[in-house]
Amino acid sequence: MAPINKTDPQKKSQDRVQTLFNDNLRLYDFHGGIHPPQQKTPASNNPQQTLPLAEKLYFPLVTEKGQPLKATVKIDDRVLTGQVLAEDETGFIPPVHAPASGKIIAIEHHTSAHSSAIQVPMLVLETAADQQWLELETMSIEQVVTTKPEHLIQKIFDAGIVGLGGAAFPTATKLSSPAKINQLILNGAECEPYISCDDSLMQEQATKVLSGALLISHCVGARDIVIAVEDNKPNAINMLKEAREKLPFEQFDNLTSLSIITIPTKYPSGGEKQLIEIITGKQVPKGKFPAHLGLIVQNVATAKAVYDALIEGRPLIDRLVTLTGKLATIPSNYLVPFGTPIEHLLSYSHTKIDQLVQVIMGGPMMGHNISDLKTPILKSCNCIIVPTEDELPSAPAALACIRCGLCTEACPAQLLPQQLYWHSRAEEWDKTEDYNLFDCIECGACAYVCPSQIPLVDYYRFAKKAVTDKKAEQLKGQTARIHHEKKLARLKQLEDEKANRRKQRAIEAQKRKEAAALAKENEASDNEDSSLPIDSEPTSKQLDPKQQAVADAIARVKQKKLEKAQAAEAKASNNANSADINKNSGDPE
Amino acid sequence: MDLLIAIGILLALGLTFGALLGYAAIRFKLEGNPLVDQLDALLPQTQCGQCQYPGCRPYAEALAEGDDVNKCVPGGQETMEQLAALLGVEPQELAPENEADPEATIVLIREPDCIGCTKCIQACPVDAIVGAAKHMHTVITADCTGCDLCIPVCPTDCIEIHPAVTGFAAWKPQKPVVQNPEDLQRIPIQWHQ
Numbered sequence: 001m002a003p004i005n006k007t008d009p010q011k012k013s014q015d016r017v018q019t020l021f022n023d024n025l026r027l028y029d030f031h032g033g034i035h036p037p038q039q040k041t042p043a044s045n046n047p048q049q050t051l052p053l054a055e056k057l058y059f060p061l062v063t064e065k066g067q068p069l070k071a072t073v074k075i076d077d078r079v080l081t082g083q084v085l086a087e088d089e090t091g092f093i094p095p096v097h098a099p100a101s102g103k104i105i106a107i108e109h110h111t112s113a114h115s116s117a118i119q120v121p122m123l124v125l126e127t128a129a130d131q132q133w134l135e136l137e138t139m140s141i142e143q144v145v146t147t148k149p150e151h152l153i154q155k156i157f158d159a160g161i162v163g164l165g166g167a168a169f170p171t172a173t174k175l176s177s178p179a180k181i182n183q184l185i186l187n188g189a190e191c192e193p194y195i196s197c198d199d200s201l202m203q204e205q206a207t208k209v210l211s212g213a214l215l216i217s218h219c220v221g222a223r224d225i226v227i228a229v230e231d232n233k234p235n236a237i238n239m240l241k242e243a244r245e246k247l248p249f250e251q252f253d254n255l256t257s258l259s260i261i262t263i264p265t266k267y268p269s270g271g272e273k274q275l276i277e278i279i280t281g282k283q284v285p286k287g288k289f290p291a292h293l294g295l296i297v298q299n300v301a302t303a304k305a306v307y308d309a310l311i312e313g314r315p316l317i318d319r320l321v322t323l324t325g326k327l328a329t330i331p332s333n334y335l336v337p338f339g340t341p342i343e344h345l346l347s348y349s350h351t352k353i354d355q356l357v358q359v360i361m362g363g364p365m366m367g368h369n370i371s372d373l374k375t376p377i378l379k380s381c382n383c384i385i386v387p388t389e390d391e392l393p394s395a396p397a398a399l400a401c402i403r404c405g406l407c408t409e410a411c412p413a414q415l416l417p418q419q420l421y422w423h424s425r426a427e428e429w430d431k432t433e434d435y436n437l438f439d440c441i442e443c444g445a446c447a448y449v450c451p452s453q454i455p456l457v458d459y460y461r462f463a464k465k466a467v468t469d470k471k472a473e474q475l476k477g478q479t480a481r482i483h484h485e486k487k488l489a490r491l492k493q494l495e496d497e498k499a500n501r502r503k504q505r506a507i508e509a510q511k512r513k514e515a516a517a518l519a520k521e522n523e524a525s526d527n528e529d530s531s532l533p534i535d536s537e538p539t540s541k542q543l544d545p546k547q548q549a550v551a552d553a554i555a556r557v558k559q560k561k562l563e564k565a566q567a568a569e570a571k572a573s574n575n576a577n578s579a580d581i582n583k584n585s586g587d588p589e
Numbered sequence: 590m591d592l593l594i595a596i597g598i599l600l601a602l603g604l605t606f607g608a609l610l611g612y613a614a615i616r617f618k619l620e621g622n623p624l625v626d627q628l629d630a631l632l633p634q635t636q637c638g639q640c641q642y643p644g645c646r647p648y649a650e651a652l653a654e655g656d657d658v659n660k661c662v663p664g665g666q667e668t669m670e671q672l673a674a675l676l677g678v679e680p681q682e683l684a685p686e687n688e689a690d691p692e693a694t695i696v697l698i699r700e701p702d703c704i705g706c707t708k709c710i711q712a713c714p715v716d717a718i719v720g721a722a723k724h725m726h727t728v729i730t731a732d733c734t735g736c737d738l739c740i741p742v743c744p745t746d747c748i749e750i751h752p753a754v755t756g757f758a759a760w761k762p763q764k765p766v767v768q769n770p771e772d773l774q775r776i777p778i779q780w781h782q
Contacts, residue, residue: 120757398766458763480732480734
């Protein structure tokens with residue numbers, strides 16, 4: 001074999017490429033799941049459209065998790081496309097970039113896309129007529145593969161990339177996991193009904209998606225790449241397989257496989273933990289991340305964003321959003337710049353705004369209603385549904401739970417939804433935690449199958465928030481108790497020190513008194529026999545330095561006195577001596 | 590003879606277990622009253638003194654001695670019920686002026702008005718105010734328990750009460766309505782038919 005390889009390197013690389021394409025992996029299944037009507041057409045069949053810039057774009061200065069962002073621009077600043085508008089000072093959330101050139105005209109309160117629909121401060125960018133990009137730093141694939149992964153991950157962070165599957169978790173944080181990663185799973189399942197933005201992306205930009213996957217695998221050192229697509233997207237699978245033939249595999253020596261696999265359509269196969277179970281047959285342990293199993297899961301749109309960021313130097317400023325529902329005149333996938341109000345998308349696509357029943361952001365299973373059409377479309381928004389009343393009727397009143405157990409069969413997390421329901425309803429928080437409330441992924445499969453139409457997920461969201469708040473309160477209480485105890489201990493210490501000082505002073509005063517008395521005594525004896533000053537020496541045998549000093553002083557005085565007495569003027573010198581004694585006895589203090 | 594054996598056995602048993610108990614009493618001696626710790630853990634640790642005790646632990650000690658369970662103002666109805674359950678006493682009515690479910694608050698110093706008298710620093714039971722004499726003070730909001738002890742001592746009234754959580758964190762998902770009242774009315778109608 002060796003001589004052949006030497007003479008024909010092209011043949012060798014072709015052989016390698018053939019071994020890389022391993023599409024017949026054994027698949028596993030996860031517990032439960034449901035098969036709701038897909039409703040992906042007609043949006044998925046229509047070609048992608050680029051939404052023109054809205055007049056004003058809005059950027060919240062607080063993330064949906066509540067972290068404040070610091071604006072890096074001021075009102076009246078002119079910004080170029082791709083310029084950073086806001087960043088997180090704690091360095092966790094990637095920066096927000098301007099999707100268009102224009103002028104910052106205000107910071108105002110507007111309705112956020114959060115389910116609470118509360119008003120948050122937002123930067124308002126008025127888009128200009130002439131659009132100009134910031135200068136971009138491009139890289140070739142050769143340059144990327146010779147760059148250290150840390151630098152690449154920093155570039156991914158600086159490009160503002162978050163997971164585009166819906167959770168918007170910072171991608172750089174996911175990629176910089178210290179655990180050894182063997183396998184990269186690219187999530188193209190897109191299991192939720194109505195949504196087709198990933199499908200459309202894979203069909204139209206398959207090469208970028210796959211190149212992005214190669215770059216991510218280089219960043220984390222993964223040797224295997226698996227791209228999982230549900231079998232309801234045959235076009236996407238074909239396009240991916242076609243694009244795979246032309247990838248620059250010779251740049252990625254460590255890669256051992258790049259599999260494009262078709263998984264059965266079942267909701268929620270696109271959930272991170274569910275997809276891992278389908279592909280590896282393993283479950284991510286409670287409280288652990290997929291990295292614990294040597295895995296990393298990225299959405300296909302995230303992979304494309306990574307390609308854009310590393311190769312083209314282009315930050316994440318727009319995304320594909322599915323506009324669908326029976327009220328949408330042109331249901332399709334639109335390339336929407338972030339910060340665009342939903343209203344702009346609806347009016348551009350000629351949706352009859354006056355007939356709207358409800359507007360859902362996200363899919364029908366996990367999304368939420370939007371009350372204000374000025375709400376901006378941000379990184380986590382993959383779909384806008386404008387259904388008619390018949391299409392997605394509002395939930396009927398819930399009936400009593402009949403304990404049929406269908407929810408347990410449907411739960412992909414293998415929880416007991418019924419027990420969680422009872423305990424959440426009764427607000428027995430300890431019990432909800434015993435039944436692993438926080439392992440619930442809120443996929444809504446239980447509520448979908450419930451014959452009594454109980455809004456189960458609403459109960460779980462309510463319980464999760466209550467438990468989280470309770471825990472935060474307890475933690476704060478504990479901190480407060482520790483602080484209070486420390487303060488009490490400190491006050492007690494100060495009090496003790498004060499008492500000690502007082503005691504010390506009392507002792508000293510006592511000693512001074514004794515010393516003074518002693519001096520007086522000596523003086524008296526002195527007067528009796530002034531010719532023998534050495535007689536007073538034995539009094540200084542006490543070891544106390546203060547008393548010693550006093551005695552010394554007295555001795556000195558006596559010496560002086562003797563001299564003066566010898567000189568004459570006995571009466572005058574006597575007066576001076578008594579003054580000196582008083583002065584000197586005070587000195588040791 | 591049998592009698593003596595019986596007495597002997599009982600005596601031996603008594604001595605053995607007595608020695609065991611005596612050893613256990615020394616070896617497994619509990620420091621302090623564990624009930625006080627349990628009660629203290631239930632209290633909100635605001636250290637506000639509204640129970641007329643100088644802090645949460647003194648109140649916990651008083652509770653262990655049999656004091657009323659309805660004195661904790663920031664704890665509200667829920668804490669009162671938990672205390673009653675732990676002590677095995679009947680729940681008591683909260684004082685009417687105290688809310689059943691008080692909102693968590695913090696204080697903020699209106700900084701331009703602060704004269705730097707340090708009075709609030711001394712009053713704060715959890716060291717949540719920083720500053721120096723004749724310099725502006727400020728509240729470490731993460732540590733503030735909302736006890737409001739700093740408010741009466743402030744000579745310039747520059748301390749304000751604010752809600753402890755704001756924004757998205759303050760939002761709570763609604764608890765779904767358990768049953769539509771109309772459904773309840775429907776049942777007897779069907780029954781009469």
